[in-house]
Amino acid sequence: xxxxxxxxxxxxxxxxxxxxxxxxxxxxxxVNGKPLVYLDNGASAQKPQAVLDAMDRYYREQHSxxxxxxxxxxxxxxxxxEGAREAVRGFLNAASTREIVWTxxxxxxxxxxxxxxxxxxxxxxxxLISHMExxxxxxxxxxxxxxxxxxxxxxxxxxSGELDLDSFQSLLSEQTKVLSITHVSNVLGTVxxxxxxxxxxxxxxxxxxxxxxxxxxxxxxxxxxxxxxFYAFSAHKMFGPTGIGVLYGREAVLDTLPxxxxxxxxxxxxxxxxxxxxTLPYKFEAGTPAIAxxxxxxxxxxxxxxxxxxxxxxxxxxxxxxxxxLVDSVPGMAVIGTAANKVPVMSFKIDGLHPSDIxxxxxxxxxxxxxGHHCAMPLMDFYGVPGTARASFAFYNTEEEVEQLFAxxxxxxxxxx
Amino acid sequence: MTATEQQxxxxxxxxxxxxxxxxxxxxxxxxxxERYAYIIDLGKQLPPFPDDERVEENYVHGCQSQVWLIHxxxxxxxxxxxxxxxxxMIVRGLAAIILVALNxxxxxxxxxxxxxxxxxxxxxFRHISPTRGNGLRAMISKIRDIAAEQAA
Numbered sequence: 001x002x003x004x005x006x007x008x009x010x011x012x013x014x015x016x017x018x019x020x021x022x023x024x025x026x027x028x029x030x031v032n033g034k035p036l037v038y039l040d041n042g043a044s045a046q047k048p049q050a051v052l053d054a055m056d057r058y059y060r061e062q063h064s065x066x067x068x069x070x071x072x073x074x075x076x077x078x079x080x081x082e083g084a085r086e087a088v089r090g091f092l093n094a095a096s097t098r099e100i101v102w103t104x105x106x107x108x109x110x111x112x113x114x115x116x117x118x119x120x121x122x123x124x125x126x127x128l129i130s131h132m133e134x135x136x137x138x139x140x141x142x143x144x145x146x147x148x149x150x151x152x153x154x155x156x157x158x159x160s161g162e163l164d165l166d167s168f169q170s171l172l173s174e175q176t177k178v179l180s181i182t183h184v185s186n187v188l189g190t191v192x193x194x195x196x197x198x199x200x201x202x203x204x205x206x207x208x209x210x211x212x213x214x215x216x217x218x219x220x221x222x223x224x225x226x227x228x229x230f231y232a233f234s235a236h237k238m239f240g241p242t243g244i245g246v247l248y249g250r251e252a253v254l255d256t257l258p259x260x261x262x263x264x265x266x267x268x269x270x271x272x273x274x275x276x277x278x279t280l281p282y283k284f285e286a287g288t289p290a291i292a293x294x295x296x297x298x299x300x301x302x303x304x305x306x307x308x309x310x311x312x313x314x315x316x317x318x319x320x321x322x323x324x325x326l327v328d329s330v331p332g333m334a335v336i337g338t339a340a341n342k343v344p345v346m347s348f349k350i351d352g353l354h355p356s357d358i359x360x361x362x363x364x365x366x367x368x369x370x371x372g373h374h375c376a377m378p379l380m381d382f383y384g385v386p387g388t389a390r391a392s393f394a395f396y397n398t399e400e401e402v403e404q405l406f407a408x409x410x411x412x413x414x415x416x417x
Numbered sequence: 418m419t420a421t422e423q424q425x426x427x428x429x430x431x432x433x434x435x436x437x438x439x440x441x442x443x444x445x446x447x448x449x450x451e452r453y454a455y456i457i458d459l460g461k462q463l464p465p466f467p468d469d470e471r472v473e474e475n476y477v478h479g480c481q482s483q484v485w486l487i488h489x490x491x492x493x494x495x496x497x498x499x500x501x502x503x504x505x506m507i508v509r510g511l512a513a514i515i516l517v518a519l520n521x522x523x524x525x526x527x528x529x530x531x532x533x534x535x536x537x538x539x540x541x542f543r544h545i546s547p548t549r550g551n552g553l554r555a556m557i558s559k560i561r562d563i564a565a566e567q568a569a
Contacts, residue, residue, distance in 0.1 A: 032449070354505035356481040356551060360544070361507070364449045372481050386483065386504060415454050416506065 015311045021396050023048040023303070034366025037401045042186055042345055042392030043370050045217055045239045047300070054299030055241065058292045066291055067265065067282075081291050084298030085281075091301045092231065092248050093222040098280040099254060101247040102289050106213040107136040109232035109247035110180070112284060113209055114140035116257030117178065123149035125177040128201070130155040130163055130192075131382055132185045135375040137211045141180060150177065157382065161188035161337035168197065176206045183215035187374045187388065188337025189320075189345030191215070198227050207253060213237055217394060218316060218343045220309060229253040235293065239394075240300035244293035247284070254280060261286040312395040319393045319402055320344040326406040330413060336388050344393035347374075349385055350409065352416060358389040361412040367405055420467045425489040425498035428464050430513050431520030436535070439517055443539055453507065456541075460509030463516070466502035477556045482508050484552040488563050496521050497564060501556065508551050511544055515553075519560060524568035532557055 064073035103109040179201035212233040234245040263286035332351030359371035477484040482505035501512040
């Protein structure tokens with residue numbers, strides 16, 4: 001069967017979650033004497049065998065430095081590495097691989113853009129972000145504002161955890177030079193109407209940046225349809241390796257940014273008097289890149305393409321609906337983030353219990369969740385909580401696991417009375 | 418109101434509740450629920466922490482939960498008394514165990530007490546390991562710094 005016909009076969013087969021779970025070796029283990037229930041996918045997702053194999057094979061059979069070209073291994077490494085870039089281009093539906101820059105992750109991607117805009121902003125200019133951003137999409141802009149005299153404007157969120165679109169309209173102006181917004185909130189799970197925001201910001205001449213870190217584990221974004229100038233994400237949240245991420249930059253805008261770091265690979269010609277830069281995307285890739293990790297990300301995309309993502313999305317939505325229906329079974333439990341359009345992420349609090357206590361006692365029962373401020377302190381302040389407990393589901397989670405989570409929460413609550 | 422000398426001395430942890438009590442209790446508790454119920458219960462025995470001591474200089478930085486720590490040294494015998502608070506119940510309970518082990522000791526005795534070994538014996542070491550961001554590791558370091566300063 002060709003790859004394509006396999007993908008089609010998969011698309012028509014009913015979803016077999018147990019078979020999918022077997023693709024993720026780490027899930028078949030016990031933690032504290034209980035079967036692992038991994039519900040911390042928003043922090044980092046687990047890796048399928050296809051990713052592990054691709055990285056192993058790369059080091060066993062293909063590894064050398066890339067783009068140095070004088071020998072066979074160098075060719076193999078370069079071809080695997082650039083093949084991964086093409087896989088990312090396809091995943092995002094970018095126009096060209098020149099628009100795909102490897103970074104260490106979403107954080108570095110946003111920093112690259114914010115740094116590159118230093119010479120372009122000045123006093124009176126505005127950078128527009130939202131109240132639900134991760135620190136990685138706040139602090140780089142705060143620092144850019146400090147460097148340039150521009151000011152940072154913040155789109156408020158509503159109690160349910162949606163962007164206040166009326167406020168967005170009034171905050172957006174000719175002064176807005178940058179709109180940087182998260183596609184999906186890491187705390188609330190809210191899916192923002194980014195295409196609409198981008199279109200309006202572009203009409204005012206703003207550069208548009210999307211933090212896609214929490215979107216890519218659930219959706220395949222189409223950057224041309226979104227119309228954004230930049231889209232950033234990390235491989236490790238979409239079942240790929242840690243240490244690598246992607247900055248998509250629309251070529252016409254990306255090429256106007258100065259280099260971010262200087263060194264090997266990113267240059268065209270160096271003399272002691274003057275250095276000229278390599279072409280896109282290499283201009284932004286100083287030093288030897290994370291080659292095996294890029295290959296691993298390529299394999300993760302291949303793996304996702306082999307699955308019926310629409311069916312997975314439906315399965316994830318069922319998990320979230322089941323969880324929502326069980327909230328009332330835990331007295332004093334309240335969900336933070338109740339937007340109509342959500343990925344399967346559930347932040348919650350329980351009266352009288354600190355998130356850290358919830359996390360510790362769930363761990364005793366083999367259940368992994370995230371607790372704390374989720375690198376979104378302004379959002380914690382908005383909701384008046386020190387932190388939340390967050391269960392974040394992936395397509396390999398089962399309905400039984402959701403039920404186990406709630407049974408465990410009820411058990412914990414009994415310890416405190 | 419600031420903590421009085423009496424409040425420091427009246428702390429039952431390390432006085433009425435001893436390490437032997439904790440070990441005895443742990444021996445009889447055979448599942449995690451009973452153990453944690455006991456830890457939570459110990460945390461409830463922490464004396465109330467004075468509100469006006471909840472200030473930056475008494476704050477121990479941890480990612481997950483907030484921890485406060487104040488100390489008092491007895492002028493006559495040089496013994497160190499500690500008061501601890503946290504907003505998380507498990508952290509309070511684990512802090513109570515630390516107080517049982519360290520409260521009312523001379524700085525020298527305190528510095529020779531092996532807290533890691535104690536927590537390993539109780540099978541609770543992972544809670545104070547450097548990989549947990551709950552502030553307990555930082556709190557233990559701070560107590561040891563105070564003791565080292567007073568012992569010098």
